[in-house]
Amino acid sequence: MKIETIAIHAGNYIDPSSKAVIQPIVMATTFERDEDGGFSSGYQYSRSANPNRAALEQVVAQLENGVEAAAFSSGNAAGMSVFQSLEPGTHIIAPDDMYHGLRNQLKTLFAGILEFDFIDVNDTDILKSHIKQNTGIIWIETPSNPLLKITDIKKVVNVAREHNIKVVCDNTFATPICQQPLTLGADLVMHSSTKYFGGHSDLMGGVLVTAEKSDWWEKIRNVQTMGGAVPSPMDCYYLTRSIKTLPYRVKGHVHNAQLLARFLQNHPRVEEVMYPGLASHPQYEIAETQMSYPGAMISFTLKGGEQEAKKVVNALKIFIQATSLGGVESLIEHRASVEGPDTKTPLNLLRVSVGLEHIDDLTADLEQAMA
Numbered sequence: 001m002k003i004e005t006i007a008i009h010a011g012n013y014i015d016p017s018s019k020a021v022i023q024p025i026v027m028a029t030t031f032e033r034d035e036d037g038g039f040s041s042g043y044q045y046s047r048s049a050n051p052n053r054a055a056l057e058q059v060v061a062q063l064e065n066g067v068e069a070a071a072f073s074s075g076n077a078a079g080m081s082v083f084q085s086l087e088p089g090t091h092i093i094a095p096d097d098m099y100h101g102l103r104n105q106l107k108t109l110f111a112g113i114l115e116f117d118f119i120d121v122n123d124t125d126i127l128k129s130h131i132k133q134n135t136g137i138i139w140i141e142t143p144s145n146p147l148l149k150i151t152d153i154k155k156v157v158n159v160a161r162e163h164n165i166k167v168v169c170d171n172t173f174a175t176p177i178c179q180q181p182l183t184l185g186a187d188l189v190m191h192s193s194t195k196y197f198g199g200h201s202d203l204m205g206g207v208l209v210t211a212e213k214s215d216w217w218e219k220i221r222n223v224q225t226m227g228g229a230v231p232s233p234m235d236c237y238y239l240t241r242s243i244k245t246l247p248y249r250v251k252g253h254v255h256n257a258q259l260l261a262r263f264l265q266n267h268p269r270v271e272e273v274m275y276p277g278l279a280s281h282p283q284y285e286i287a288e289t290q291m292s293y294p295g296a297m298i299s300f301t302l303k304g305g306e307q308e309a310k311k312v313v314n315a316l317k318i319f320i321q322a323t324s325l326g327g328v329e330s331l332i333e334h335r336a337s338v339e340g341p342d343t344k345t346p347l348n349l350l351r352v353s354v355g356l357e358h359i360d361d362l363t364a365d366l367e368q369a370m371a
């Protein structure tokens, strides 16, 4: 099946008692035993498994071309479950341009438990020189946040395989509509489903998808069900509902982003536009090869520095000044302010999550704000 069809049908079932075409929301925390004490329905207690979570996990696993998925209460909970599944002392190689929430998690919660290096994972020499005896995973994020750097997934996978190291890819910015890391050889995919999967800025969630069942995956499942950072049946329902339109939403976001990136590139007040769909992007060719679409996140720097950038943000009327991404409404933020004092993000950089408004209204809004 094609991805548009998977998004609508995978995981959904017709309710046998009512014949409702959309599966019901099962709020129950506990499930009745059979006379012999068994659980023929497959459900026992909702922390371990729930029908709405199972439906969500099934559709996401198929969208990412994986064998199984595990849903969590946030993207950070999904990421943390990967770190918690590793033996203490394991060394992690992670990108220098990494989602700050997960970088901070490693540096604060896992200091002294795991070892980590934040490097340019796309430079093979640098990558190889950081591999140690105890390196367990290479974490990648592509396109990256907020510089929209592209990592060549196949290249990293080839290095990792030589050393028996697993590759985990944060695919939040791309979504499986734009890029399928498991198909390119990654072992695990991570998502903040708070973003494009949810798509309406109204729920938190995270998902992991595995390329194969393994002892490692069993450990991750244990962290999920014993740790209990699981999404509610309601949130799972909303997510499966949103995912049905994910392919068309993403195509709409990308359409707007391509036009907006070109508009920004031609604007005299703009210094540089970071968008993998522009031929001027330093890794445009890698993006062309490994992505079906270049995504809908754009960062750009303004001539004149931090004050100019903040002025533009405050003059916008349609773009909302807020963090996060992937919702139907366009968001813009001064990224360095969000990331705090240790940020390496340029102070004149604005990050845009391009929404689904009409592109003419978006460009007109930026035009008046930069006038």
Ligand SMILES: *Cc1c(COP(=O)(O)O)cnc(C)c1O
Pocket (backbone or CB within 6 Å): 074, 075, 076, 077, 099, 101, 102, 141, 145, 170, 172, 173, 191, 192, 193, 194, 195, 204, 205, 206
């Ligand atoms: C938002 C985000 C996360 C964290 O997800 P939460 O749902 O906010 O916990 C991780 N990675 C990326 C790339 C993100 O954008």
